[in-house]
C-alpha cells in the first residue's frame with residue numbers, strides 16, 4: 262500500500278538549496294511553502310545571525326525546535342528546515358514518527374555547499390560557516406541523520422528547478438501517495 266503523505270520536509274546542510282528549491286516544489290504540488298529559518302526570523306524580529314549571537318547556539322536550537330514542531334502540524338506543506346535542525350533529538354523524533362511526512366535530503370559535496378554559501382550576501386556573519394575548523398566535522402556528523410531521509414537528491418550540477426523536478430519524479434515513482442486532503446478527517450499524521 263502506498264503511504265499517504267501530507268507534508269514534505271527538506272533537510273540538508275547549509276547551501277543545499279532547501280529554501281531555493283522548496284518554493285519551486287511547493288508550486289509543483291500546489292502546496293504552501295514554509296521555511297523554519299524565515300519564520301523564526303519573522304516571529305522574533307531578529308536575523309538568524311542575531312539570534313545565534315544573542316541566545317547562543319543552544320538557545321537558538323530550542324527556539325528552532327519549537328517553531329519546527331508548530332510548522333510540522335500543517336498539511337499540504339513543503340517545509341524547509343535550517344541546516345542544523347536535525348541535531349535536535351525532538352526534531353529527529355518528530356520526523357521519524359510521523360507517517361504523513363516524507364523527508365527529502367538535498368545533498369552536495371561540502372566544497373560546493375561552502376562555495377554557494379560564501380557567494381550569498383551576509384556570508385561574513387552567517388553562523389557556523391566561519392567555524393572552518395569544525396565545519397567538516399559537523400557536516401560528517403550530520404550526514405548520519407540526513408541519510409535517514411526517505412528520498413535523497415544529489416543537487417551538484419543541477420539547477421533548483423531540476424532539483425524540484427527530480428523530487429517530483431521520486432515522489433511519483435516511490436511508495437508514496439500525495440494527499441489531496443479531500444474527505445480526510447483531521448488528526449495526527
Ligand SMILES: Nc1ncnc2c1ncn2[C@@H]1O[C@H](COP(=O)(O)OP(=O)(O)OP(=O)(O)O)[C@@H](O)[C@H]1O
Nearest residue numbers: 274275276277278279280281343344377419420421
Ligand atoms: N541547485 C543549486 N545550484 C546552485 N546554487 C544553488 C542551488 N540551490 C541553491 N543554490 C544557491 O545556494 C545558496 C544557498 O541556497 P539556500 O539558501 O536555498 O540553501 P539552504 O539549504 O536553504 O541553506 P540554509 O541551511 O542555510 O537555510 C543560494 O545563493 C542559492 O541561490
Ligand SMILES: O=C(O)C1=C[C@@H](O)[C@@H](O)[C@H](O)C1
Nearest residue numbers: 275298309343344345388389
Ligand atoms: O547549519 C546550521 O547549523 C545552520 C543553518 C541555517 O539554516 C540556519 O539555521 C543557521 O544559520 C544554522
Ligand SMILES: [Mg+2]
Nearest residue numbers: 279280298341
Ligand atoms: Mg534555508
